[in-house]
Amino acid sequence: MADRSPILPGTLDLLVLKTLSVGVLHGYGIAQHIHRLSREALSVEEGSLYPVLQRMETKGWVTSEWKQSPTNRQARYYRITAAGRRQLGAEEANFHKSVAATTRVLRGAES
Amino acid sequence: MADRSPILPGTLDLLVLKTLSVGVLHGYGIAQHIHRLSREALSVEEGSLYPVLQRMETKGWVTSEWKQSPTNRQARYYRITAAGRRQLGAEEANFHKSVAATTRVLRGAES
DNA sequence: CGCTATACCTAGCGTCCATATGTATAGCCC
DNA sequence: GGGCTATACATATGGACGCTAGGTATAGCG
Numbered sequence: 001m002a003d004r005s006p007i008l009p010g011t012l013d014l015l016v017l018k019t020l021s022v023g024v025l026h027g028y029g030i031a032q033h034i035h036r037l038s039r040e041a042l043s044v045e046e047g048s049l050y051p052v053l054q055r056m057e058t059k060g061w062v063t064s065e066w067k068q069s070p071t072n073r074q075a076r077y078y079r080i081t082a083a084g085r086r087q088l089g090a091e092e093a094n095f096h097k098s099v100a101a102t103t104r105v106l107r108g109a110e111s
Numbered sequence: 112m113a114d115r116s117p118i119l120p121g122t123l124d125l126l127v128l129k130t131l132s133v134g135v136l137h138g139y140g141i142a143q144h145i146h147r148l149s150r151e152a153l154s155v156e157e158g159s160l161y162p163v164l165q166r167m168e169t170k171g172w173v174t175s176e177w178k179q180s181p182t183n184r185q186a187r188y189y190r191i192t193a194a195g196r197r198q199l200g201a202e203e204a205n206f207h208k209s210v211a212a213t214t215r216v217l218r219g220a221e222s
Numbered sequence: 223c224g225c226t227a228t229a230c231c232t233a234g235c236g237t238c239c240a241t242a243t244g245t246a247t248a249g250c251c252c
Numbered sequence: 253g254g255g256c257t258a259t260a261c262a263t264a265t266g267g268a269c270g271c272t273a274g275g276t277a278t279a280g281c282g
Contacts, residue, residue, distance in 0.1 A: 008120075008209045009237090010121075012269080041209070047233095047272065050232085051231090052269090069229080071228060074277095100152075102118070105129060105153065117239075117240075137260075139258095139261080157262085159239050161261065229278085233272105233273090234271105238270105239266105249257090249258085250258105252253100
């Protein structure tokens, strides 16, 4: 039953950091951004997103601040840090490298 | 160690099935094939490989048979089944779709 | 006043892969 | 014949990760 395609395991940090590299957003907005940019292919579940945002704050990759949202509700806005940008760069490079390697196997280079 | 880059989580089944779609191989040979085709970028650990082969046999995606290897040792050779090929097709399509979606987010289509 | 969309949070669970370890044999070199 | 490496299989343990399922709360709308 696993064939609804959620995000690729291991790429959630990457997607979130990339989203925050564009601007300051709250959690709900991050999920929407990823959903929209992926043309509805990727859905970030809230039960995955909020814990990951907390982990990233603990690691110093993002900072957060409560603010009023455009819809007049309190929301926690996240901002990426310098360390977060370094992490983003490393994860992005690694992702492309791993995808390329996997693709080589799938193409069956030899034969 | 020089190429310390694990496989993308969730792609191990896919890599193994793809490898077996080319021919009958034993576990050790599967790991070597993936390592070589990926140009040493991907290393399949034995502690990951053997359990996954057992799981795939339980699911009916592969069958196995003890045989003599070219080096005169007993080895368990794996053969992909029709169900395994269907699974391979589904996982391969899903992988490409997910990578494309993730790449769209990373390219940051909007500003 | 109920409904929907927005917004955040946590507990619990299953899946997945790596680490570490153990077993065993073939072939080679000295 | 003793040691070494490569080949070959197996499991136990543990951590990381993301999803399911639930809960809380408010703004805006009809």
